[in-house]
Amino acid sequence: MGKFEQIKGFIFDLDGVIANTSVYHAKAWHQLADKVGVSWTTDLANQLKGVGRMDSLNLILKSGNKENDYSDEQKASLAEEKNDNYLQLLKSLDKSEILPGMEKFIEDLSAHNYLISLASSSKNSPRVLEALDLNKYFDARVDPATLKHGKPDPEIYVRGAQVLNLKPEECIGLEDAVAGITSINGAGEISVGIGDPEILNEADINFKDTSEVTLENIESAMKRKLNV
Structure with a gap:
């Protein structure tokens, strides 16, 4: 050093x-996990900290053994949906x-x-x-x-x-x-x-x-x- x-x-x-924007990210990812039928856990939430959007989505899908259930196009759409959810939540940020x-x-x-x-x-x-x-x-x-x-x-x-x-x-x-x-x-x-x-x-x-x-x-x- x-x-x-x-x-x-x-x-x-x-x-x-x-x-505290990590709280907003977690809420938006939780919404998406619910949609794709993946259980939301504290461990999963911790894995997503500091990780980019597509990598986070893949971690969620992998957690539910669903990584092969979606095409790249469908994954991009899911990631976009998460971002829309996040932006809605951000409107209350100050x-x-x-x-x-x-x-x-x-x-x-x-x-x-x-x-x-x-x-x-x-x-x-x-x-x-x-x-x-x-x-x-x-x-x-x-x-x-x-x-x-x-x-x-x-x-x-x-x-x-x-x-x-x-x-x-x-x-x-x-x-x-x-x-x-x-x-x-x-x-x-x-x-x-x-x-x-x-x-x-x-x-x-x-x-x-x-x-x-x-x-x-x-x-x-x-x-x-x-x-x-």
């Missing part, structure tokens, strides 16, 4: 890190859904001249940031439509540094899912896991929830790791 002083940029996942401490943290990063990018697999992320009134703080975002691979592949976080014109070792990525932490680590960036540290045990730094995420706490955690 590099020194805190080397850090120039922060790369954010969206769902479950900045806002700043109250920003997770504790995250607006202040993002404001603090901007005030200290850190570059900020978004590495969300959600194609609706611009709409979400706008609803949360956080767009103004983000210097760039990765367009998931341009990616060849979803998380846990490192591509999205590699690109998250590139859109800021930074090297991976100059960036910190923040995630709440195992797939996301694997992606950050694979990109050669410092990973911050937000959630159960036993589940996110591959993260370089762990915080139990977003309220603990501050520049000061990240700097302290990095110095402890380096025994500085």
